[in-house]
Amino acid sequence: MSLEFRHIAHAYGEVRALEDISFTAPAGEITCLLGASGCGKSTLLGLAAGLLRVQQGEVTLGDEVLADAQRSPPPEARPVGLVFQDGALFPHMTLAANVAFGLPKARRGEADSWLAKVGLAGMGARYPHELSGGQQQRAALARAMAPEPRVLLMDEPFASVDIVLRRKLRRECRILLREAGATVVLVTHDPAEALDIADRIAVMEGGRIIQFGTPQELHHAPATASVGAIFSGAQIISGTRGAEGLDTPFGLWPLESLIGALPDAPAFDLLVQADGLVPVADGRGCSVRDVHPMGPRDRVLLQGADGAAITVETALPVDPDKTYSVLPDPNSVRAFARS
Numbered sequence: 001m002s003l004e005f006r007h008i009a010h011a012y013g014e015v016r017a018l019e020d021i022s023f024t025a026p027a028g029e030i031t032c033l034l035g036a037s038g039c040g041k042s043t044l045l046g047l048a049a050g051l052l053r054v055q056q057g058e059v060t061l062g063d064e065v066l067a068d069a070q071r072s073p074p075p076e077a078r079p080v081g082l083v084f085q086d087g088a089l090f091p092h093m094t095l096a097a098n099v100a101f102g103l104p105k106a107r108r109g110e111a112d113s114w115l116a117k118v119g120l121a122g123m124g125a126r127y128p129h130e131l132s133g134g135q136q137q138r139a140a141l142a143r144a145m146a147p148e149p150r151v152l153l154m155d156e157p158f159a160s161v162d163i164v165l166r167r168k169l170r171r172e173c174r175i176l177l178r179e180a181g182a183t184v185v186l187v188t189h190d191p192a193e194a195l196d197i198a199d200r201i202a203v204m205e206g207g208r209i210i211q212f213g214t215p216q217e218l219h220h221a222p223a224t225a226s227v228g229a230i231f232s233g234a235q236i237i238s239g240t241r242g243a244e245g246l247d248t249p250f251g252l253w254p255l256e257s258l259i260g261a262l263p264d265a266p267a268f269d270l271l272v273q274a275d276g277l278v279p280v281a282d283g284r285g286c287s288v289r290d291v292h293p294m295g296p297r298d299r300v301l302l303q304g305a306d307g308a309a310i311t312v313e314t315a316l317p318v319d320p321d322k323t324y325s326v327l328p329d330p331n332s333v334r335a336f337a338r339s
């Protein structure tokens with residue numbers, strides 16, 4: 001059952017947190033809300049969960065209105081499971097009791113099998129303080145999934161887990177969620193996390209969605225340079241229209257380096273990939289600040305005369321005592337008009 005947000009706007013007094021948000025989290029898929037702190041992710045989740053009242057617009061589940069300015073059922077009356085950053089297990093209850101808490105009496109015996117699904121087989125008799133942070137978060141996931149809610153809302157669910165375990169846990173979590181067929185909306189500020197787990201991503205900035213799409217769609221046609229920059233190795237540098245191409249702090253770039261045509265504007269945000277750039281030792285003034293060997297390639301940080309920096313990943317030898325310019329590969333740079 002898909003969860004749809006229609007023309008949602010929200011303010012906390014004078015602070016406008018969300019402006020005309022519309023998107024659909026498709027049934028059985030994982031949709032990530034991705035954006036920097038304060039962009040409105042948790043507010044959006046809170047409106048669907050019933051932690052906040054809808055002020056403007058509506059949230060629908062399938063054909064039914066879940067909440068609008070007139071209707072705001074409490075969280076427990078919504079067919080929605082919630083998982084928060086800290087798991088928030090009941091500390092005085094065993095894991096099995098935690099998981100059984102949301103189940104009808106006849107189904108309470110299922111708690112142990114839900115714990116087994118998240119890799120906590122045989123741990124039902126333990127208390128939350130007897131578990132690691134990652135195990136607590138797994139238990140919280142089991143508790144949220146056990147009642148088989150049609151929708152699962154997750155706010156930074158892996159944030160309190162250490163980085164090594166986080167990746168493992170979110171990949172396992174993705175498989176479990178897909179198998180359960182739940183419609184999931186997951187909040188994160190970490191682009192790598194969104195790309196790792198999401199079927200679709202809503203990229204948010206300043207209370208708005210600037211692009212909604214699959215990771216492939218965002219990669220192939222980013223709406224802004226900042227959307228393109230969520231991918232590893234991507235970076236944004238400044239450029240202006242020159243007589244024979246683009247003037248950048250790292251040299252003159254020919255128009256052939258562009259993907260598509262140059263927008264009609266005097267100044268640009270240029271989206272470039274670190275492994276699509278070639279360092280050229282031509283004494284043009286970019287100094288070498290760092291050369292970091294990373295296996296097959298080196299990661300090189302070059303600094304232009306104006307202080308701007310660019311990262312280049314290259315298999316070519318780079319001499320820290322020389323100065324360079326940087327040349328992009330043909331068809332590798334996306335130019336966005338600078339507002």
Ligand SMILES: Nc1ncnc2c1ncn2[C@@H]1O[C@H](COP(=O)(O)OP(=O)(O)OP(=O)(O)O)[C@@H](O)[C@H]1O
Pocket residue numbers: 012015016017035036037038039040041042043044189
């Ligand atoms: N209770 C509140 N009272 C006043 N302003 C609030 C309140 N809650 C959130 N805000 C403001 O609303 C905006 C959106 O906040 P929200 O928590 O939804 O963002 P977020 O993207 O989830 O941020 P984070 O990643 O830091 O949790 C921010 O400007 C925030 O300061």
